[in-house]
Amino acid sequence: MSKIGRNAPSPCGSGKKYKTCHGTGDRSVTTRRKPLRNSEPYSGLSDVTEQRRREIQAIFRVELEFTDDCLALMATLVEALGHCTPNDSRDVSVRDLGCDAFEFLYAAKEALLENKPSLAFPLIRRAFESTSLSQVFIHNKQFAEKWAKGGRIQNAEVRKQLEKGPFADPAAEIRETYGHYSRGTHANRTHIPFTFLGEGNKFTLGSIFPIDELTLGGHIRHLMQQAYWLIGVFVFHYHIVAKSLGHNYEEAVLELTPRIEQLGRKLTRKH
Numbered sequence: 001m002s003k004i005g006r007n008a009p010s011p012c013g014s015g016k017k018y019k020t021c022h023g024t025g026d027r028s029v030t031t032r033r034k035p036l037r038n039s040e041p042y043s044g045l046s047d048v049t050e051q052r053r054r055e056i057q058a059i060f061r062v063e064l065e066f067t068d069d070c071l072a073l074m075a076t077l078v079e080a081l082g083h084c085t086p087n088d089s090r091d092v093s094v095r096d097l098g099c100d101a102f103e104f105l106y107a108a109k110e111a112l113l114e115n116k117p118s119l120a121f122p123l124i125r126r127a128f129e130s131t132s133l134s135q136v137f138i139h140n141k142q143f144a145e146k147w148a149k150g151g152r153i154q155n156a157e158v159r160k161q162l163e164k165g166p167f168a169d170p171a172a173e174i175r176e177t178y179g180h181y182s183r184g185t186h187a188n189r190t191h192i193p194f195t196f197l198g199e200g201n202k203f204t205l206g207s208i209f210p211i212d213e214l215t216l217g218g219h220i221r222h223l224m225q226q227a228y229w230l231i232g233v234f235v236f237h238y239h240i241v242a243k244s245l246g247h248n249y250e251e252a253v254l255e256l257t258p259r260i261e262q263l264g265r266k267l268t269r270k271h
Contacts, residue, residue, distance in 0.1 A: 045206040052115040052207040063220050066259055067109055070227035074102050077234055080241050090144035094134045101130035101230050108223055115207040117219050121184030128181055131230050136161040138237045228260050
């Protein structure tokens with residue numbers, strides 16, 4: 001192989017002179033090293049992720065189908081709302097919050113399918129917060145107007161308002177649910193998955209660590225409940241738009257309640 005002059009352009013294509021790019025003109029051009037991003041085990045993460053998705057879909061098929069059906073109903077309603085001009089600033093805020101909650105629930109579902117429950121915690125919490133605010137705004141226009149102007153709504157105020165209205169829940173249950181999601185966003189021992197690194201599992205980044213059906217089932221149950229709550233709040237508020245979508249849409253919404261009750265009993269027995 002012919003020598004390359006020190007002031008000649010570097011053959012690697014960097015645009016630099018060979019002497020500044022490779023240090024000396026007295027040696028031949030060396031073979032470029034394989035990029036680190038293409039080396040194992042990092043490059044194999046995508047394959048393992050797909051394998052985990054198939055395994056988890058098989059274990060929690062009906063639960064994931066229920067979640068997808070809730071999100072599909074929400075997507076259909078949102079598409080219809082895209083053709084309806086908002087009535088006021090509250091309507092704009094409620095729509096924005098609904099879309100925000102949808103995006104985070106969809107992302108949480110994908111994280112759980114990839115066996116990444118730690119990532120699902122902040123995603124589900126955000127969906128919980130957005131759905132909570134949308135429900136409060138639906139029943140109290142003053143809160144919506146304050147928020148639309150950039151005002152901050154305290155969590156205590158939101159919980160107090162959630163105790164009212166047709167979707168009322170006990171205050172203690174609301175606090176516990178939100179607390180569960182919040183604790184999972186911090187590095188608490190009870191919410192960090194055991195990876196068994198050096199104890200039988202050689203590599204645990206990504207989705208490689210073993211599937212914990214008990215923990216994963218609990219997360220999927222929360223995901224189902226949030227998706228069910230989201231579509232319930234929005235169909236209630238936009239019932240006229242929902243009705244315009246036809247009998248099949250209304251029937252599918254009504255079927256959600258007995259389905260989630262049955263699935264809840266199933267998960268309780270299973271786990």
